[in-house]
Amino acid sequence: MADKESTHHGRRDFLQLTSIAVGAVGAASFGWPLVFSMDKSAEVKALSSTELDIASIQPGQAILVKWRKKPYFVRRRTKDEISAAVKVEVASLRDPEKDSARVNSDRPEWLVVGANCTHFGCIPTGAKSTENRGEFGGFYCPCHGSHYDTSGRIRKGPAPKNLPVPPYKFVSDNILRIG
Amino acid sequence: MEKKQFDNKLVQWVDHRLPVFSYMNAEYNEFPMPKNLNYFWNFGALATVVLVTMIVTGILLAMQYTPHTTLAFGSIERIMRDVNYGWLIRYIHANGASMFFIVVYIHIFRGLYYGSYKAPRELLWMLGVVILLLMMATAFMGYVLPWGQMSYWGAQVITDFFTAIPIIGNPLTEWLRGDFVIDNATLNRFFSLHYLLPFVIVGVVALHVIALHVHGSNNPDGIDIKEPQDTIPFNPYFTAKDSVGLGVFLIIFAFFVFFAPNYLGHPDNYIEANPLATPAHIVPEWYFLPFYAILRSITFDIFFLEAKLLGVIAMGAAVMILLIVPWLDTSKVRSARYRPLYRIFFWVLLVDCIILGIVGVKSPSDLVFPGISWFDYKTLGLIGTIYYFGHFLFLMPVLGLIETPRPLPTSISKPVISLSSGGGSAPIGAAAAKKEKA
Numbered sequence: 198m199a200d201k202e203s204t205h206h207g208r209r210d211f212l213q214l215t216s217i218a219v220g221a222v223g224a225a226s227f228g229w230p231l232v233f234s235m236d237k238s239a240e241v242k243a244l245s246s247t248e249l250d251i252a253s254i255q256p257g258q259a260i261l262v263k264w265r266k267k268p269y270f271v272r273r274r275t276k277d278e279i280s281a282a283v284k285v286e287v288a289s290l291r292d293p294e295k296d297s298a299r300v301n302s303d304r305p306e307w308l309v310v311g312a313n314c315t316h317f318g319c320i321p322t323g324a325k326s327t328e329n330r331g332e333f334g335g336f337y338c339p340c341h342g343s344h345y346d347t348s349g350r351i352r353k354g355p356a357p358k359n360l361p362v363p364p365y366k367f368v369s370d371n372i373l374r375i376g
Numbered sequence: 377m378e379k380k381q382f383d384n385k386l387v388q389w390v391d392h393r394l395p396v397f398s399y400m401n402a403e404y405n406e407f408p409m410p411k412n413l414n415y416f417w418n419f420g421a422l423a424t425v426v427l428v429t430m431i432v433t434g435i436l437l438a439m440q441y442t443p444h445t446t447l448a449f450g451s452i453e454r455i456m457r458d459v460n461y462g463w464l465i466r467y468i469h470a471n472g473a474s475m476f477f478i479v480v481y482i483h484i485f486r487g488l489y490y491g492s493y494k495a496p497r498e499l500l501w502m503l504g505v506v507i508l509l510l511m512m513a514t515a516f517m518g519y520v521l522p523w524g525q526m527s528y529w530g531a532q533v534i535t536d537f538f539t540a541i542p543i544i545g546n547p548l549t550e551w552l553r554g555d556f557v558i559d560n561a562t563l564n565r566f567f568s569l570h571y572l573l574p575f576v577i578v579g580v581v582a583l584h585v586i587a588l589h590v591h592g593s594n595n596p597d598g599i600d601i602k603e604p605q606d607t608i609p610f611n612p613y614f615t616a617k618d619s620v621g622l623g624v625f626l627i628i629f630a631f632f633v634f635f636a637p638n639y640l641g642h643p644d645n646y647i648e649a650n651p652l653a654t655p656a657h658i659v660p661e662w663y664f665l666p667f668y669a670i671l672r673s674i675t676f677d678i679f680f681l682e683a684k685l686l687g688v689i690a691m692g693a694a695v696m697i698l699l700i701v702p703w704l705d706t707s708k709v710r711s712a713r714y715r716p717l718y719r720i721f722f723w724v725l726l727v728d729c730i731i732l733g734i735v736g737v738k739s740p741s742d743l744v745f746p747g748i749s750w751f752d753y754k755t756l757g758l759i760g761t762i763y764y765f766g767h768f769l770f771l772m773p774v775l776g777l778i779e780t781p782r783p784l785p786t787s788i789s790k791p792v793i794s795l796s797s798g799g800g801s802a803p804i805g806a807a808a809a810k811k812e813k814a
């Protein structure tokens with residue numbers, strides 16, 4: 198009798214555990230659509246590229262364009278700005294990257310970088326040469342005081358990373374395509 | 377035969393089946409309160425009144441508001457100009473958020489002064505911290521709804537906090553926003569949650585009060601209730617006292633609503649959101665300033681931890697540390713009245729929080745005193761941050777060990793009776809309040 202009962206207990210425990218396990222898997226597989234519904238929807242994710250005519254951008258100036266809804270700087274650098282960016286001791290940087298790794302080697306005058314500060318995403322000033330460009334002549338983020346150089350690299354302030362370089366190419370002399 | 381508590385037959389009938397009347401009677405009418413409570417015990421009731429005010433005005437605003445990026449800003453302007461008394465309802469709601477925070481901050485500092493977080497009220501205190509967190513989330517999301525410049529860039533900066541988390545930071549942030557950037561998906565979910573969370577707060581407030589009524593209110597002497605003479609019933613004594621405080625509070629509230637409705641707000645929020653231009657000087661609402669100062673004060677990496685992540689951790693920890701205060705304080709004595717050292721440092725902490733608040737509005741590189749070039753607001757913020765955490769992590773445990781508390785009164789009624797020459801309990805309560813102010 199006692200034996201029989203304990204066998205029953207074993208069976209019951211097994212049944213109980215397996216039904217809890219199956220129930221948990223079922224609940225989780227219902228939970229996932231709920232969680233995932235909050236993520237980017239298909240029409241937001243639909244890839245696109247942005248093309249723009251860069252002929253009108255003057256040396257030393259930048260414009261803001263949007264690609265995949267995010268803002269990017271397209272800046273035509275002056276000779277001085279390029280040499281300032283190249284001269285920097287890469288090892289001394291917070292996020293060490295050579296200028297040559299951040300621009301198209303055929304056309305180093307063009308700097309194309311994300312325009313959201315890598316700290317908390319404000320848009321730095323410095324697109325126009327009349328705006329504050331910070332201590333390194335690139336961009337300055339007013340929100341918490343991050344300074345970027347003329348290669349869009351973080352030089353001073355709380356931001357951890359360089360402004361990101363998106364995939365882009367020059368489809369003709371004057372047409373730039375991001376994406 | 378059991379004694380009938382109520383005369384009315386209908387009330388008896390209902391109460392026999394659903395004891396709401398005996399519950400209200402026990403918890404809000406006869407409930408025994410320490411008789412020495414001062415006006416700092418008004419603030420829980422005040423917070424409840426503001427919560428109800430926020431819910432009522434919020435529901436009315438939601439009937440007029442449109443949660444869409446292209447329409448939200450215009451719908452607020454419509455509320456302000458065309459909706460009947462829309463300006464009033466919106467100004468009550470917008471200033472009500474500030475009133476809510478000032479009331480709750482005073483309520484919290486009251487708890488810190490009189491040791492209301494100590495056993496057996498630890499869970500009561502922790503539920504309070506949960507309410508504070510929910511309020512912060514609610515207020516932040518509400519501030520995004522008008523879709524002004526500060527709404528947008530506040531949302532940008534605050535959701536970007538999550539990008540500081542290693543590896544999953546970016547996908548998590550995009551999931552929270554429902555988009556690569558702050559956009560309509562974000563605005564819609566913030567509206568949904570802004571509607572929901574106040575009701576969650578109501579639920580947690582209910583738990584807070586249930587926990588409170590297990591052991592009853594703490595009191596300015598921080599000693600337990602020992603005998604019936606120590607207490608007076610909630611009604612009419614504290615309904616009356618709370619009403620006095622409520623009157624004063626509503627005058628202050630009304631002053632802001634009618635005479636300075638935008639004083640606590642930021643003018644840039646009357647400019648519609650522009651995703652391509654960050655305002656030159658973004659600041660959060662005043663009630664987040666000390667936390668914002670803590671966030672910004674950390675501008676250096678520690679080992680492999682980036683400054684950005686450390687700043688976010690410090691800011692979160694500044695609130696979360698309140699959760700463990702009951703265990704950080706080693707003193708057995710509750711009230712700072714009888715703790716000569718803690719009492720001093722309590723005020724220093726309060727001043728520190730105010731200084732952090734000032735640092736939060738200043739530009740980090742501005743000088744505190746013109747002429748002292750190393751002493752900028754960033755440095756002051758760092759000192760304030762270190763002191764803030766030092767208070768909880770160092771002073772609280774150590775003071776309890778080294779301090780000699782003053783002798784505690786043997787009961788709540790004893791010291792009071794020896795002060796005044798007899799008399800009824802109501803004037804005695806008033807005498808205790810006066811003594812507190814001196």
Ligand code: HEM
Nearest residue numbers: 430431434435437438441470473515518519521522571574
């Ligand atoms: C815990 C209570 C609440 C707090 C702390 C709170 C806080 C806020 C804040 C700070 C704003 C921005 C005010 C402005 O600058 O215009 C706001 C707006 C708003 N809230 Fe609330 N709220 C609360 C409860 C509610 C509730 C229950 C609703 C109901 C659905 C609601 C609906 C709205 C709406 C529609 C707006 C946009 C209109 C406006 O900006 O004036 N709120 N809230």
Ligand code: FES
Nearest residue numbers: 314316317338341
């Ligand atoms: S967002 Fe640019 S420095 Fe903080």
